[in-house]
Amino acid sequence: MGHLKDGIWHDEWYDTSKSGGRFERSSAGFRNWITPDGAAGPSGKGGFEAEAGRYHLYVSYACPWAHRTLIFRALKGLEELISVSVVHPDMLSDGWTFAQDFPGTTGDALFGKPFLRDIYTEADPGLSGRVTVPILWDKKRDTIVSNESSEIIRMFNSAFDAITGNTHDFWPLALRDEIETVNARIYDTINNGVYKAGFATTQKAYDAAIAPLFDSLDWLETHLSENRYLMGEQVTEADWRLFTTLIRFDKVYHGHFKCNKRMVKDYPAVWAYTRALYQWPGVRETVNFDHIVRHYYYSHDTINPHRIVPVTPDLDFDAPHGRG
Ligand SMILES: N[C@@H](CCC(=O)N[C@@H](CS)C(=O)NCC(=O)O)C(=O)O
Numbered sequence: 001m002g003h004l005k006d007g008i009w010h011d012e013w014y015d016t017s018k019s020g021g022r023f024e025r026s027s028a029g030f031r032n033w034i035t036p037d038g039a040a041g042p043s044g045k046g047g048f049e050a051e052a053g054r055y056h057l058y059v060s061y062a063c064p065w066a067h068r069t070l071i072f073r074a075l076k077g078l079e080e081l082i083s084v085s086v087v088h089p090d091m092l093s094d095g096w097t098f099a100q101d102f103p104g105t106t107g108d109a110l111f112g113k114p115f116l117r118d119i120y121t122e123a124d125p126g127l128s129g130r131v132t133v134p135i136l137w138d139k140k141r142d143t144i145v146s147n148e149s150s151e152i153i154r155m156f157n158s159a160f161d162a163i164t165g166n167t168h169d170f171w172p173l174a175l176r177d178e179i180e181t182v183n184a185r186i187y188d189t190i191n192n193g194v195y196k197a198g199f200a201t202t203q204k205a206y207d208a209a210i211a212p213l214f215d216s217l218d219w220l221e222t223h224l225s226e227n228r229y230l231m232g233e234q235v236t237e238a239d240w241r242l243f244t245t246l247i248r249f250d251k252v253y254h255g256h257f258k259c260n261k262r263m264v265k266d267y268p269a270v271w272a273y274t275r276a277l278y279q280w281p282g283v284r285e286t287v288n289f290d291h292i293v294r295h296y297y298y299s300h301d302t303i304n305p306h307r308i309v310p311v312t313p314d315l316d317f318d319a320p321h322g323r324g
Pocket of ligand 1: 001026134149
């Protein structure tokens with residue numbers, strides 16, 4: 001685990017000494033957009049037009065942010081258009097690697113490189129920054145389009161519609177303001193909230209993360225008892241962004257990140273909602289619990305120094321959800 005400085009790898013864990021023990025996620029560096037005609041998106045440069053076979057996704061099955069992009073690739077019928085490389089679940093002193101001694105890994109399908117950091121330096125040999133998944137790579141211009149999952153899913157939502165004919169809209173214009181509001185709360189208190197609890201290095205930082213996390217889960221239980229999805233009757237990106245944290249919660253975050261006040265399965269509506277999303281056509285195939293459980297328990301040696309990978313609860317995600 002580390003980061004690149006001027007293109008050189010430095011093996012260092014997150015430094016929480018300057019933030020009172022709080023984990024602070026750094027922002028992604030590549031912010032271009034694929035658009036139907038190659039026009040520049042809301043940020044970054046233009047020139048990335050939607051084309052079949054041009055783009056490649058680097059993901060970890062373990063990572064909730066990368067998982068969003070795999071879900072959108074499936075929901076939007078992009079599997080044949082956008083190829084994928086899957087890293088090894090262990091993220092140790094070399095960061096994410098393309099080792100292939102774990103089922104489901106693919107190696108680096110484009111360059112045959114050993115490490116994910118090599119993809120970043122391929123785009124920019126002097127790069128400084130964290131080496132994160134997901135990465136959306138452009139095979140034509142040989143560079144990274146984006147390494148920000150929240151933006152990659154919005155590209156996938158619409159940029160390729162004219163090619164695929166799939167016009168399902170998970171970010172509908174009429175709901176955008178409401179989606180942004182819900183996304184902000186869920187990102188801060190749940191998606192990133194579990195990380196803030198788990199990576200906290202002071203009691204105060206942990207306490208500050210855990211209370212809002214469970215407040216939000218309590219709120220979700222009420223909201224999802226009255227509404228089928230976060231926005232009511234229509235499934236949107238807000239649901240898929242929430243799902244990738246809920247699906248990991250009982251097996252990993254509850255124990256490993258000390259989010260042990262309650263489990264998702266203790267919240268009847270949230271648990272049924274999680275199963276309903278899991279059972280959505282194409283989604284089950286994006287969930288790989290072997291990678292998820294192994295990654296967290298084996299990679300975070302500041303939290304779990306003996307790297308014991310525990311047994312996790314048997315959960316029947318295929319049980320009927322009763323939510324229509
Ligand atoms: N803003 C990024 C965050 C991605 C991210 O933090 N990914 C984690 C894996 S879950 C990672 O690769 N971490 C490696 C590191 O921080 O060095 C996104 O949402 O795309």
